[in-house]
Amino acid sequence: MSAVPPLEPELRLAVALLHSYWTLQEPADQLSVARLRAAGRELGLATATDALGEADLPALRALRERLYEVFAAPDPAARVVTLNGVLAGVSAGTAVEPAPDGTLRLGPLPRPDPVGPFAALVTGALARAAVTGGAERFGVCAADPCRAPYLDRTRAGRQRYCCELCNNRAAAAAYRSRSRRG
Numbered sequence: 001m002s003a004v005p006p007l008e009p010e011l012r013l014a015v016a017l018l019h020s021y022w023t024l025q026e027p028a029d030q031l032s033v034a035r036l037r038a039a040g041r042e043l044g045l046a047t048a049t050d051a052l053g054e055a056d057l058p059a060l061r062a063l064r065e066r067l068y069e070v071f072a073a074p075d076p077a078a079r080v081v082t083l084n085g086v087l088a089g090v091s092a093g094t095a096v097e098p099a100p101d102g103t104l105r106l107g108p109l110p111r112p113d114p115v116g117p118f119a120a121l122v123t124g125a126l127a128r129a130a131v132t133g134g135a136e137r138f139g140v141c142a143a144d145p146c147r148a149p150y151l152d153r154t155r156a157g158r159q160r161y162c163c164e165l166c167n168n169r170a171a172a173a174a175y176r177s178r179s180r181r182g
């Protein structure tokens with residue numbers, strides 16, 4: 001069983017970015033600079049978020065989209081490949097790679113790109129979470145039409161839904177379908 005990744009501030013900021021889009025909220029896209037700055041101040045990461053401006057919103061949405069693809073990739077190996085693709089664009093020099101013993105470790109990256117400290121911060125947090133907990137812990141909610149990304153922080157690592165609400169919706173749907181059959 002893999003370790004539960006600690007909920008460090010950088011990881012919470014990554015989750016705040018990812019969860020700014022949710023099919024089940026109105027409007028679905030609630031990303032704003034004010035919202036990210038508020039999250040950054042609350043988490044003690046204002047140096048990364050106060051630098052963001054309205055002009056950065058398209059780049060932030062693109063980053064969110066790319067990070068979402070890490071969670072939505074079909075299997076753990078594909079998630080690592082996708083994550084490394086994002087890291088290659090944003091980090092000053094980190095990649096997730098297989099260690100000789102089969103676990104994942106952080107290794108150096110030769111191609112830094114100036115996308116910004118914020119992108120490096122949140123992507124780096126996801127990379128550390130992958131190294132600590134394994135890419136099996138990245139997933140998207142199985143309750144249609146949600147598809148929200150989640151990082152499984154349960155001990156057993158068998159999470160399928162993004163939140164209690166979706167868990168309950170899925171349980172109710174399964175109950176209805178059983179009742180119809182019976």
Ligand SMILES: [Zn+2]
Pocket residue numbers: 141142143146147148161162163166
């Ligand atoms: Zn959900």
